[in-house]
Every structure is written in structure tokens, then in C-alpha cells.
Amino acid sequence: MLGYILQRILSAIPVMLFVALFVFLLLRLTPGDPAAIIAGDSATPEQLEAIRTSLGLNDPLLTQFFSWIGNMFQGDFGTSILSGKPVIELIAARMEPTISLALTTITLSVVIAVPLGVIAAWKHDTLIDRIVMLISVLGFSVPVFVIGYMMISLFSMKLGWFPVQGFKPIGDGIGPFLHRIALPTFTLTLLYIALIARITRTSMLEILGDDYVRTARAKGLPERYVLMRHALRNCSVPIITVIGIGLALIISGVVVTESVFNLPGLGRLTVDAVLARDYPVIQAVILLASLVYVVINLLIDIAYVLLDPRIRLS
Amino acid sequence: MNFTTPLKSKPAGKRGALKSTLLSATIAGMALIAGPGFAQTVTSVMHSSLRVLDPIMTTAYMSRNHGYMIFDTLFALDADLKPQPQMVDTWTVSEDKLTYKFTLRDGLKFHDGAAVTGEDVAASIARWGERDAMGQVLMTFVESLSAEGDNVFVMTLKEPYGLVIDSLAKPSSNVAFIMPKRLAETPSTDPIPEQIGSGPFTWVADEFQPGVKAVYAKNEDYVPRDEPPSSASGGKVVNVDRVEWVVMPDALTTMNAMQSGEIDYWESPPSDLLPILQANPDLVVKNLNAMGMQTILRPNALVPPMDDPRIRRAAIAAVNQQNVLDALVGNPEYYALCGAMFVCGTPLATDVGSETLIKGNGMEQAKALLAEAGYDGTPIVIMQPTDVSILAPQPIVVAQAMRDAGFVVDLQAMDWQTLVGRRANQGAIADGGWHLFVTNWVGADVFNPLVNNMVNGKGANGGWFGWPDVPKLEELRMSYATAQSLEEQQGLAAEIQKVAYEEGVYAPIGQYFVPTAWASNLDGVLEGPVPFFWNITKN
Numbered sequence: 001m002l003g004y005i006l007q008r009i010l011s012a013i014p015v016m017l018f019v020a021l022f023v024f025l026l027l028r029l030t031p032g033d034p035a036a037i038i039a040g041d042s043a044t045p046e047q048l049e050a051i052r053t054s055l056g057l058n059d060p061l062l063t064q065f066f067s068w069i070g071n072m073f074q075g076d077f078g079t080s081i082l083s084g085k086p087v088i089e090l091i092a093a094r095m096e097p098t099i100s101l102a103l104t105t106i107t108l109s110v111v112i113a114v115p116l117g118v119i120a121a122w123k124h125d126t127l128i129d130r131i132v133m134l135i136s137v138l139g140f141s142v143p144v145f146v147i148g149y150m151m152i153s154l155f156s157m158k159l160g161w162f163p164v165q166g167f168k169p170i171g172d173g174i175g176p177f178l179h180r181i182a183l184p185t186f187t188l189t190l191l192y193i194a195l196i197a198r199i200t201r202t203s204m205l206e207i208l209g210d211d212y213v214r215t216a217r218a219k220g221l222p223e224r225y226v227l228m229r230h231a232l233r234n235c236s237v238p239i240i241t242v243i244g245i246g247l248a249l250i251i252s253g254v255v256v257t258e259s260v261f262n263l264p265g266l267g268r269l270t271v272d273a274v275l276a277r278d279y280p281v282i283q284a285v286i287l288l289a290s291l292v293y294v295v296i297n298l299l300i301d302i303a304y305v306l307l308d309p310r311i312r313l314s
Numbered sequence: 315m316n317f318t319t320p321l322k323s324k325p326a327g328k329r330g331a332l333k334s335t336l337l338s339a340t341i342a343g344m345a346l347i348a349g350p351g352f353a354q355t356v357t358s359v360m361h362s363s364l365r366v367l368d369p370i371m372t373t374a375y376m377s378r379n380h381g382y383m384i385f386d387t388l389f390a391l392d393a394d395l396k397p398q399p400q401m402v403d404t405w406t407v408s409e410d411k412l413t414y415k416f417t418l419r420d421g422l423k424f425h426d427g428a429a430v431t432g433e434d435v436a437a438s439i440a441r442w443g444e445r446d447a448m449g450q451v452l453m454t455f456v457e458s459l460s461a462e463g464d465n466v467f468v469m470t471l472k473e474p475y476g477l478v479i480d481s482l483a484k485p486s487s488n489v490a491f492i493m494p495k496r497l498a499e500t501p502s503t504d505p506i507p508e509q510i511g512s513g514p515f516t517w518v519a520d521e522f523q524p525g526v527k528a529v530y531a532k533n534e535d536y537v538p539r540d541e542p543p544s545s546a547s548g549g550k551v552v553n554v555d556r557v558e559w560v561v562m563p564d565a566l567t568t569m570n571a572m573q574s575g576e577i578d579y580w581e582s583p584p585s586d587l588l589p590i591l592q593a594n595p596d597l598v599v600k601n602l603n604a605m606g607m608q609t610i611l612r613p614n615a616l617v618p619p620m621d622d623p624r625i626r627r628a629a630i631a632a633v634n635q636q637n638v639l640d641a642l643v644g645n646p647e648y649y650a651l652c653g654a655m656f657v658c659g660t661p662l663a664t665d666v667g668s669e670t671l672i673k674g675n676g677m678e679q680a681k682a683l684l685a686e687a688g689y690d691g692t693p694i695v696i697m698q699p700t701d702v703s704i705l706a707p708q709p710i711v712v713a714q715a716m717r718d719a720g721f722v723v724d725l726q727a728m729d730w731q732t733l734v735g736r737r738a739n740q741g742a743i744a745d746g747g748w749h750l751f752v753t754n755w756v757g758a759d760v761f762n763p764l765v766n767n768m769v770n771g772k773g774a775n776g777g778w779f780g781w782p783d784v785p786k787l788e789e790l791r792m793s794y795a796t797a798q799s800l801e802e803q804q805g806l807a808a809e810i811q812k813v814a815y816e817e818g819v820y821a822p823i824g825q826y827f828v829p830t831a832w833a834s835n836l837d838g839v840l841e842g843p844v845p846f847f848w849n850i851t852k853n
Contacts, residue, residue: 032729039372043445084367153570159568262563272524
């Protein structure tokens with residue numbers, strides 16, 4: 001197992017390097033000039049050139065690339081072109097809202113969606129199944145921002161239970177933290193419930209028709225044991241995959257949800273940086289997102305083995 | 315508000331526990347909204363995010379607004395657009411009008427405790443003079459900047475210049491902010507490393523998160539002037555402990571937060587949400603900036619066929635301001651038809667040369683000009699920034715008007731930053747050049763011929779994007795700079811406007827106003843071209 005993990009970590013290095021090169025070149029080929037953004041409307045061409053030189057933007061591309069890569073290997077991700085703040089500091093400040101939202105959303109989604117999917121499969125073609133599928137279709141179909149505005153309208157504006165926007169770190173107390181993260185969590189959870197419940201239902205339906213399930217039932221095992229120990233465990237691989245990808249998606253940034261609820265997360269940082277052509281920030285955030293996907297894929301693979309001994313790592 | 319009754323009356327149980335948790339969380343949340351130690355905080359959503367902290371290095375309005383919080387100015391314009399002393403106590407001008415001596419007020423201190431000296435002022439004015447358009451003109455007249463004793467700043471001129479005080483009191487980007495000498499000696503192409511000024515607020519560096527929040531604390535050592543506040547001038551008395559500028563990317567969320575009392579002040583709500591805000595009795599909605607904004611059309615005088623003034627004039631003649639403003643703003647309460655290049659309502663306002671824009675009767679003239687110039691159907695590239703709501707509609711209206719006049723138009727959609735990069739390209743269309751773009755200016759940035767970049771006639775070397783080469787304009791601008799009376803300035807401004815329209819260097823295609831919304835428990839919100847946070851009390 002350890003050898004496999006090491007092998008996967010090593011194989012991630014060329015992937016990350018390729019992503020780094022791709023992002024770097026893509027950004028340099030994109031129109032827009034951060035120096036012009038900084039200098040503003042009245043700057044003369046000479047002043048623009050001076051700012052470009054000062055920012056290192058006039059250096060040859062290769063020099064810029066290797067300087068960036070070299071600094072990264074020393075733990076220096078550069079500084080924001082606009083604010084002058086270290087990129088690592090900017091990202092660190094945005095990690096907590098994003099990770100908080102990811103964990104609360106995934107936890108709540110799993111707690112609700114997996115039982116829903118199991119029940120829907122168990123009660124296949126009944127009213128319960130249809131209700132679960134209706135929730136699933138709604139979750140997929142209604143845009144997240146519409147759900148967000150409806151949540152705000154009902155729970156913040158009408159009932160006054162939750163604030164409209166903002167984020168409080170968990171360090172300020174669990175109460176204020178949950179109070180602020182609740183609505184964005186509920187909003188995203190609807191989407192993830194739809195996704196996870198549907199996958200759970202489909203996988204369960206396949207498994208429930210298998211011989212060993214029929215055998216388990218024939219042995220007289222209680223239905224909950226059949227469902228939870230025999231069926232659900234055997235269909236955990238696709239469920240874990242969806243959960244993992246969902247987690248990675250949220251950590252990479254959910255711009256719409258972050259914007260609607262004014263959460264200062266990584267998604268907004270990325271969009272702001274792209275609009276301002278803040279190259280060091282964009283590069284670092286995209287690399288981070290790639291890393292998240294690599295790590296989560298690795299964790300999913302490990303989870304496969306733990307959940308299903310028939311799968312062997314090679 | 316009583317939060318305790320439900321907690322006492324409900325029996326313990328799952329539902330009761332859930333409700334208790336929610337209510338406790340609400341109480342905790344409200345306490346946190348009130349801020350640490352219930353310090354009085356004004357929470358404000360500004361028009362954009364603060365990123366660049368050096369208000370001299372950039373002309374970004376957010377950096378300018380930040381500058382007004384942290385730094386102070388020698389002079390400042392009052393509500394009647396008259397310069398008033400701010401950091402200056404008294405000043406004298408020699409009989410030959412070549413030497414200005416400014417004595418600073420007693421008690422002026424930077425946030426690090428050091429006294430403000432004439433040397434700090436000299437270094438700050440020199441740095442500002444490198445960057446600002448009006449400052450650059452001033453510097454062409456300046457022989458030397460020096461200090462005399464601790465608190466006297468001396469400016470010596472090569473020849474008399476009528477706009478020394480007006481330049482130092484310039485209200486918008488770049489403002490002549492005064493900073494410590496050690497910061498002012500930073501090259502003007504590099505950002506200053508610290509935010510130490512002598513202004514009414516101090517910078518809370520630890521809480522700054524670009525794109526999220528900027529925080530200012532009351533400067534307890536600030537000594538305000540005795541005069542009542544008037545726009546940027548007068549006593550800057552701070553009545554709250556903190557001001558927080560929070561960034562909210564979504565206008566609907568901002569509106570909801572405004573209505574639920576989570577924020578106190580919204581600098582520029584979009585016009586389509588104004589009716590909802592106006593209907594709320596707990597909010598005040600008012601235009602604070604009498605000069606408003608000027609939206610402009612700028613042709614590129616370097617690229618054929620726009621290098622022909624007749625083609626540029628044809629494009630301008632085709633446009634009807636009413637159509638532009640209806641598309642951009644909609645509500646006539648918040649716009650004005652205005653052909654004055656130096657903004658309607660200012661001393662230099664005149665309608666010379668703007669008849670077709672205002673009356674919308676220039677279509678035949680446009681067609682005639684195109685025929686006279688022999689327009690060959692070359693597609694006119696108009697850049698349209700689709701990601702900025704206050705810039706996206708105008709190019710569409712302009713493009714249609716030009717098509718109606720006989721132009722072939724290539725309306726190219728792009729994001730604003732792409733436009734900002736591309737507009738610096740002086741090359742041909744095949745090399746990434748362009749023919750026309752639209753942008754907006756705060757009135758205070760275009761209200762005289764020296765600050766108004768578009769009437770600069772220096773051409774490809776030294777001109778603003780579009781680069782018209784019109785020596786007559788430069789001659790007139792220099793005459794304006796040395797004019798000694800308002801009447802003389804007004805005459806020259808009218809002449810500059812006439813030449814600018816004849817040459818088709820640019821066209822104001824409407825004046826509009828962006829009201830500000832604030833909670834009715836805020837008093838003392840000042841009018842001016844910039845959002846000011848002194849004088850505000852929170853009840």
C-alpha cells in the first residue's frame with residue numbers, strides 16, 4: 001500500500017509540472033496587461049514600461065517561467081501583482097471558507113442522500129422512490145443561484161433566522177460559524193443530495209438484484225442488514241467516487257455560491273485574479289486545484305481497497 | 315428585542331434544542347455584527363475592490379478613495395469647487411507670482427507619530443507631479459520644491475502659473491496626497507511599502523484582505539480644521555471607531571444585506587435596484603456627486619479610416635445621447651443630456667459644438683461627412699467590454715447609430731481588462747488595433763482642460779489612447795494653464811471644446827448620476843465627488 005501511495009505521489013509530479021507550464025503559457029497568451037491595470041488611465045507609455053519592468057513582465061517568458069518554478073520549489077509562490085501580498089497568504093486566507101463549505105456540504109449531503117438513495121432503491125417504483133427522484137431532478141435542474149436567493153429570501157429576509165451573507169471563522173465560535181455557513185451549505189447540499197442519492201439508488205438497484213442479496217434474504221437476515229451490510233457496502237465504490245469528485249469540485253471553488261452568499265473563498269479569489277490578470281495568484285490557485293484533484297483521486301483509490309477487498313492496488 | 319422568552323418557555327427536546335441553538339447563534343451573530351466591544355463601525359460596500367494601496371502609482375478610484383482615508387491634502391475643493399486650505403494654515407505668493415510659501419497647520423502628525431514637515435510635502439508633491447496629468451503640467455512650471463524650517467513648504471516657479479492652488483486641490487485621481495518623505499521617495503512606478511499618512515483614519519493592515527475587506531480605524535491624533543466640512547474640504551471630524559469596506563460581488567446580495575441591516579452604506583447600487591431601495595423607509599438614497607459621471611466615445615485617430623477627422627466627426631454626429639442614456643441608465647432622474655466636455659454644472663461648461671449629440675439630429679450630417687470623406691466601407695472595430703454593466707450597453711447603441719449612418723461596424727465583445735490592454739495598441743487592425751471604444755469618467759476627472767485626458771492633442775507620443783495629433787489643442791491648453799482669470803479660462807475652455815469637436819477627438823455621450831444608499835441611522839454623509847467617511851455619525 002505504502003509503495004503504491006509513493007508511486008502515485010511521484011507520478012503526480014510530472015502532471016503538476018505540465019499543469020504549471022500550461023497555465024503559465026495560457027495566461028501569457030491571454031490578452032490583458034496587469035501593468036496597465038495598475039497604472040490606470042493617465043499613465044504614459046514610459047510609465048507603463050517602467051511598471052512592466054518593475055514587475056518582471058518584460059523578462060523573456062522562459063526566464064519568467066523558470067524563475068517562478070524555481071521560487072516555488074523553495075516555497076515562494078510569489079506576490080500578487082496588484083496588492084503586493086504574498087500569494088500563499090492570500091490563498092491561506094481563502095482556504096477556511098472554502099474547506100468549511102466543502103466539509104459541511106459533503107457531510108450533510110452524505111447523511112441525507114445515501115439513506116434517501118437506499119430507501120428509493122429499496123422502495124423501487126413506489127411513491128417514495130418517485131419523491132426521491134423528484135428531489136433529485138429538482139436539485140439538478142434548479143440553478144444554484146436561484147436556490148440561494150430563495151433561501152435568502154425565506155430564511156434571512158422573511159424569517160430573519162440567518163444572516164444574508166458573510167463568513168465567520170470557526171475560531172470565532174461554533175455558533176457564529178454555523179450561523180453563517182448554514183445557508184450556503186443548504187444551497188449546495190441540494191445539488192449534492194441530487195447527485196449522491198441518484199448514484200446510490202442506481203447502484204443499489206443493480207446490487208439488490210444480485211444472487212448473494214437474494215441468498216442473504218433467503219437466509220432470513222433482517223432487511224436492514226441486507227441493505228446496509230450486503231448491498232450498500234458493495235455499491236460504495238461509485239458513491240465514494242462521486243463524493244470525492246464533489247469534494248474536489250467545491251474545494252476548487254464554487255464561484256456562484258461564494259458570490260451569492262459573499263463567502264471569501266478560493267472561487268472568488270480565482271475569478272478576481274483572472275479579471276485582474278494577477279498572474280501569480282491565478283497560477284498558484286490552479287496548481288492548488290490540480291493538487292487537490294490528484295490527492296482526492298489518490299484517497300478515493302485507497303478507499304476502494306479499504307471498502308472492497310476484491311480490488312487490489314497495483 | 316427579547317430573545318430570552320422562547321428559551322424559557324420551551325421544554326427541552328430535540329426541536330427545542332434546535333430552536334435554542336438557532337436563537338443562541340442569532341444572538342451571537344448579532345453581537346458579532348455589532349463588532350468587537352460594540353465599537354461603532356460603518357460597514358460599507360464600495361464600487362469595487364481595493365487592490366492597489368498606492369494612490370499615486372495608480373489612478374484607480376478605489377485607491378483614490380483609500381488615499382482620502384489615510385492621507386491628507388494641502389488644499390481641497392469645497393462643494394462650490396473652490397480650493398480651500400486643508401493641511402495648509404497660511405500661504406503667500408510673491409509679487410512676481412513666482413514663489414509660493416505654504417505654512418502647515420500646527421499639530422499635523424503622521425500615523426507613526428512623526429510631525430509633518432515641509433520636506434515631506436516637497437517629496438510628496440514631486441512624486442505626485444511625476445504621475446498626475448495636472449501635476450505633470452504644474453511641474454513644467456516648477457523651478458524647485460523645498461522646505462523652509464520645519465513646517466514651511468516653498469514652491470518656486472519658472473514663470474507665473476495660474477493653477478498652482480487648483481492643481482494641489484485636485485479632487486480626483488491622482489490627488490496630491492501628502493506622505494512621509496521616506497515613502498514619497500519610492501519611485502512612482504513602485505508601490506509605497508507602508509500606509510502611513512496624516513489623514514483622519516489609520517490603516518488596519520492586519521485585517522486587509524484584497525477582494526474581501528479593507529479596514530480603517532479612527533485616527534485619534536488627527537487635528538481637524540475648525541471650518542465645517544464641505545466636500546473634500548473643512549473639518550474632517552471622525553465620529554465612528556472603524557470603517558470597513560467589504561467587497562460583495564453580487565448586487566442582489568448587497569441589496570438584501572442592506573435591507574437586513576448587515577451593511578450601512580452602498581456606494582453605487584445599480585440603477586435597476588434603486589426603486590426597491592428607495593421604497594425602504596430605513597434607507598436613504600441620494601446622489602452625492604453633483605458632477606456625476608461622463609460616458610465618452612473615443613475614436614482612434616491613428617488607424618484608417620478614423621485618421622480622417624471627417625470620419626470621426628461622422629461617427630460622433632450619428633450618436634444621439636438620449637438613446638445611449640436610455641440604454642445605460644433608463645430613469646431620466648439619473649441622467650442628463652450634456653454636450654459639455656468639461657461637465658455640465660461646472661464653471662467651464664458650454665454646449666459649443668454638441669448640438670447633434672443633444673438633439674439627436676446629426677444623422678444626415680453623418681451621412682454627408684461619410685460621403686465627403688469617401689468612406690470605403692472599411693469595418694469599424696468597436697471594442698465592447700461585456701463584463702462591466704456600466705460599459706456594456708453604450709457600444710451597442712453607438713454601433714447601431716453608426717450602421718444607420720452607413721458605417722460597417724465590427725462590434726467585438728471582450729472583457730474590460732482585454733480592452734485595457736488592447737487600447738494601448740497603436741497598430742493597424744490586422745495587428746490587434748482598434749477604431750473606437752467607450753469608457754466612463756468621474757466628472758471631477760474631466761472638469762477642466764488639464765485633467766481631461768481626451769482633449770490632450772499630443773498625438774502618438776504623449777497623448778491618451780486614441781492619440782489625436784492636434785497642436786492647436788495643446789497650444790490652447792497651455793494658454794488655459796497660464797490664464798489669470800476665470801473669464802479667460804472659460805473662453806479658452808470653450809475654444810478647446812470647439813476644436814475638439816471639429817477634430818472629432820472624442821464625444822461625451824451622456825452625463826449620469828450614481829446615487830448612494832445608506833441606512834437612515836447614519837447622519838452627516840457628505841456630498842462630493844468621492845465617498846468621504848468623516849462627519850458620519852451612526853445612531
